[in-house]
Amino acid sequence: MASEHLEQKLALLPDLPGSYQMKDKNGKIIYVGKAKNLKNRVRSYFKSEHDGKTAELVRNIADFDFIVTSSEKESLLLEITLIQKYQPYYNIRLKRGTGYPYIKITNERDPKMELVSEVKKDGGQYFGPYPNVYAAQETLHFIQKNYPLRRCNGYQGRPCLYANMGQCLGACYREVPVAEYQEQIKQIQSFLAGNTIAANKLLHQRMQEASDRLEFERAADIRDQLKFIAETVEKQKIISKDGTPRDIFNFYFDKGWLSVQIFFVRQARLLKREKRLFTIVGTPEEELTTFILQFYNRKNSVLPKEILVPKGVETETISSVLNVPVRVPQRGEKRALLDLASKNAKITLDEKFRLMEMNEQKTSGAMQEIADALGLEEINRIEAFDHSHTQGQEIVSAMVVFENGVPNRQKYRKYKIKSVDHADERAETMEVIRRRYSRLLKEGDALPDLVLIDGGEIQLNAAKEVLQDELGLYDLPVAAMVKNDHHRTADLLKSEGEPHTELDPKSQGFFLLQRIQDEVHRFVITFHRNLRSKSSLGSKLDQIAGIGPKTRQKLLTKYGSLTKIQNAPDEELKAMGISTRVIQALKISLAAMGDQKQ
Known part of the structure; x- marks a missing residue:
């Protein structure tokens, strides 16, 4: 089971x-x-x-x-x-040397083609592997008949049977020029790379001729040959045509979470895939740029010969730092690989969200487990808090509410911290706790059964100081969600100096605690990201003469982006109370900003 x-x-x-x-x-x-x-x-x-x-x-x-x-x-x-x-233990049939075949052109003065079971470092050219062994054999026979190299054992003073049939260049009786071999090899490479138009046209013509002569068995054989060629040399998105070692990065973004997929293509084959999931503050493209630079800054990381990324990523920055070409493919095989990475990134993130939703539904006993761990009789409603900022600036807090183990998003709250202008976990916690619970007391609303703070002793003591000393809420339980080295909730802290309250890592209560931490962290990060984005737009509008705080707020509320403001009709802007002179200055300034960005 x-x-x-x-x-x-x-x-x-x-x-x-x-x-x-x-x-x-x-x-x-x-x-x-x-x-x-x-x-x-x-x-x-x-x-x-x-x-x-x-x-x-x-x-x-x-x-x-x-x-x-x-x-x-x-x-x-x-x-x-x-x-x-x-080399997995339970995969016996497909271990190295006993798998699917390759078509090989040997590295000899008089090269020949053959079917082999593995790739060796012998200078030969290998094509494949081919899942349909019989199709590979038939395709090899077709190539040998139409693009002959050497099919005999070498010089013997007279033409071999294949030479007489036109299926051998004649190393058996003459010295074949190297250029003649190279011309044939070039055509074979093109054919196996998927350029089969000429071959298919010839076979269709032969099939029609056989059918006209009522040679239906011959026509059926040619039809099968066409099928074998399609199965053998059909283009593969998961395998590159050339042997360039390249890494492919793409992402999917939703609800403040960024899902990144990395494909590692080596020897024209996808050898490895890595995936990452994390919440972000900046735009997905900005965060992916930073992620790529950090990814290759790891110990023992090996740089490829080429990196493929989606549109919007700072290719020049990455290329200059890593000294590797960074490209944004627009079409063809590379674009297909990039799209496939994005598809996998979306599936990974959707899976996480759906797992979170499933976990929310499996809350039987979870709230009681947390209550028992903290020595409480019963818990029905939990309010959890977290903070976010950018290098000590733009400080915000957020609160999420879980009722009977399920998030109630209608009761979530966001807070802009006003009391400090730099990172101060204690002051931030005191302000948001004071604002939240003084309002509940003033309006006579029900208090939660438990308050959770994302942090440690500093945050816990700050919350208790406000709840107990300022508001007199001595009976309102409060605990801190203590994190481990991996930034994950490990246990709970009730009071300074006391041992941490540990939950069984496999229990529903522990899973619920981690979901609460994930949700409050996601919510505050999303709030901070949106706030920072609006702040960035606002700062650019502040640089334009005639645009005051009220006008700026109107523009941001109605349009939301500089591009939409720039494209807004003048009549529409005038209806908002903006003068013709200010509208002209606004359009000229925004156009100049766009030119600088390009």
Whole structure:
């Protein structure tokens, strides 16, 4: 039977093709598979009866991951790559040297073509791998007939059978010029890269001729040959045509969270994928630029020959720092890879949100577990607080409300901190607690059953000082959500100097506590990001003569961006009480700002 964690992830699997990777309790990949439909295939491991080695595999699965591809064939090719890279214990059939074949052009004076099972460092040219072995064999035969190299064992003083048939350049009886080989190899490379128009045209012509002569078996053979060529040399989005080592970055952004996907393409194949999820303050493009620079600043990081990024990322900045070409592909294979990375980023973020929603629904006993840990009889409503700022400036706080373990977003509150103009956790906490609960007392509203502060002793003592000493709320429980080294809630703190109150890391109460921390952090970060964006726009409008605070606020409220203000009709601006002279100055200044940005 699957664990609760696995059950949740199984429910979120997409109905899409891809490769899945089963992991053991240590996070090691123990099996790699492919699927036409990820949801159906992965669920089958846990929803069906198994015996033998499959049953042993299922018993050892503690987690799984997956990568979405554009087709079932791409998932198969990706499966091959990942098996050869990770050598999973339960993948016997596809281990290195016993997998799918490659078409090879040998590195010899008189080169020839052959089908091989693995890539060696022998100077030869390799194409593949090809999932359909029979199709690869038939495609090789077609190439040998139409783009011949050497098919015999070498010089023997007379033409071999293949030379007489026009399927060998004749190394058996003459010295073939190197240029003649190179011309044939160039055509073979083009053909295997997907340029099959001429070959398909020729085969269609032959098939029609055979049909006209009523040679239907011959026509059927040619039809099959066309199918084999399509299966063998069809373009693959998951595999690059050239061998340039490149890293591909793309993202998906929603609700203050940024999901980043990194594809590592080496030897024309996707060898590795990494993913990151975090809340952000700036724009997604700005944050991705910073992330990429930090990503390669890690110990033992290896730079590729090329980096692909989406539009809006500061390519020149990244390129100048890393000394690597950074490009934004517009079309073709590279664009398809970039889009695939974005698709996977969206699926990853959607999965997180849906897991959070599922966890919100599984709150039976969670509130009581927290109450028991803090020595309280019952908890129905929790209010949690967090702060955010930019280098000590633009300080804000936010509050989220959880009722019966479920967030009540209608009761969320945002606060601009007024008492300090620099980072001061104690003063920030005191102000927001004072404003929140003095208002509840004044208006006679119900108090929560528990107040949670994201922080430690400093924040906890500040909250208690206001609640107890200033407002006389001695019976209102308050605790701090203490974080570990990974910035995750580890336990609760009730009073300074007392031991931390620990919850079982696998309990519903612990999961609820982490959801509360995630939600309040997301909410305050989103508020701060929006505020900073408006502040940036406002500061630019303040530079324009004739635009005062009231006019600025009107413009920001109605239009929301400088571009929309610049494109607004003059009559519309006049209706807002702005004079013709100020409108002209506004349009000229905004146009100049746009030119400077370009």
